[in-house]
Amino acid sequence: MERDTVLPCAGPVVNTYVAPGLHLLIDMHGAKNLRDQALIERALREAATACGATILDVKLHSFGEGAGITGVAILAESHISIHTWPETGFAAIDIFMCGGCDPHRAMPVLEAAFTPGRTSLSAHKRGEDLR
Amino acid sequence: MERDTVLPCAGPVVNTYVAPGLHLLIDMHGAKNLRDQALIERALREAATACGATILDVKLHSFGEGAGITGVAILAESHISIHTWPETGFAAIDIFMCGGCDPHRAMPVLEAAFTPGRTSLSAHKRGEDLR
Numbered sequence: 687m688e689r690d691t692v693l694p695c696a697g698p699v700v701n702t703y704v705a706p707g708l709h710l711l712i713d714m715h716g717a718k719n720l721r722d723q724a725l726i727e728r729a730l731r732e733a734a735t736a737c738g739a740t741i742l743d744v745k746l747h748s749f750g751e752g753a754g755i756t757g758v759a760i761l762a763e764s765h766i767s768i769h770t771w772p773e774t775g776f777a778a779i780d781i782f783m784c785g786g787c788d789p790h791r792a793m794p795v796l797e798a799a800f801t802p803g804r805t806s807l808s809a810h811k812r813g814e815d816l817r
Numbered sequence: 818m819e820r821d822t823v824l825p826c827a828g829p830v831v832n833t834y835v836a837p838g839l840h841l842l843i844d845m846h847g848a849k850n851l852r853d854q855a856l857i858e859r860a861l862r863e864a865a866t867a868c869g870a871t872i873l874d875v876k877l878h879s880f881g882e883g884a885g886i887t888g889v890a891i892l893a894e895s896h897i898s899i900h901t902w903p904e905t906g907f908a909a910i911d912i913f914m915c916g917g918c919d920p921h922r923a924m925p926v927l928e929a930a931f932t933p934g935r936t937s938l939s940a941h942k943r944g945e946d947l948r
Contacts, residue, residue: 706902706909711840713944742878745891758889758896760876765887769895769913771837771944778837778943780911782900808941812909813844813902 706813707764707784712796714777716803720770723748723755729799730759730766733792737783739763763787777802782812837944838895838915843927845908847934851901854879854886860930861890861897864923868914870894894918908933913943 719725723746734741740762747756752772759766764782771777777800781789790809797805850856854877865872871893878887883903890897895913902908908931912920921940928936 706900706907709842709909709911711941711943715944742887743876745874745876745889747873747891749893756873756891756895758876758891758898760878760887760889762880764900764909765889765898767889767896767898767913769837769915776837776944778840778895778913780840780913782898782909782911784900810842810939812842813846813907 707782707787707811708789709782709810709812710780710789710792711808711810712777712779712781712793713806714779714796714800714802715805716775717770717777717800718775718802719800720754720772720775720777721748721752723757725799726755726757726768726770729796730757730768732799733766733781733795734759734761736795737763737781737787737789737791739783739787766792775803784812838913838918838942839920840913840941840943841911841920841923842939842941843908843910843912843924844937845910845927845931845933846936847906848901848908848931849906849933850931851885851903851906851908852879852883854888856930857886857888857899857901860927861888861899863930864897864912864926865890865892867926868894868912868918868920868922870914870918897923906934915943 743760754770874891885901
């Protein structure tokens with residue numbers, strides 16, 4: 687496998703084939719701590735670090751006392767987002783990482799932070815057929 | 818169909834069933850304007866508006882002269898993200914919207930902005946089985 691050059695996100699260009707990355711969609715049910723902005727920010731940062739990603743910015747927005755939180759970690763390797771519905775214990779998370787980072791490595795951090803009763807995960811290769 | 822209350826994102830709680838939203842993963846191949854930060858910001862804002870969404874913040878990061886751009890529009894109804902690889906004409910976009918917003922309505926705006934040769938789109942219901 688010959689590697690010609692390196693993308694800004696550290697993704698290898700192998701001959702003429704580029705695989706921009708893997709995108710995980712994660713639905714957590716029966717989750718906790720979904721109103722805790724400080725905990726959510728810490729979880730995003732620790733999840734990114736667990737994957738070996740570089741954090742460029744983290745933005746969070748609270749929808750008010752007792753309501754949900756939206757957070758995005760912008761990474762050199764793409765992003766992690768979280769949207770929470772504390773009233774039903776639901777959190778929708780997505781992790782897109784290009785380059786050598788494996789987004790699955792974020793899962794133990796996120797499971798520890800939100801202790802869901804059940805997690806649904808689907809993985810999607812982005813740009814898989816790019817030539 | 819009885820509607821009991823309204824979530825912060827304006828998503829209806831119908832009895833005990835909540836449908837947090839629809840998540841589109843969009844891969845654009847042979848796309849243009851992928852280095853143009855002002856155009857990308859405008860496209861994110863116009864895409865959100867086309868869906869009837871409320872923009873809370875828009876963050877963009879350029880990886881330098883000639884390189885790709887990462888952008889996220891944080892919405893009251895969740896988010897739109899874009900990551901571009903201008904060197905190969907590839908853009909990875911995702912749109913997650915809860916409530917009454919239809920993310921498909923962003924597509925004409927995004928296609929007009931980036932004029933891809935080919936677009937792959939997959940749609941994923943988030944929290945579909947939440948009870």
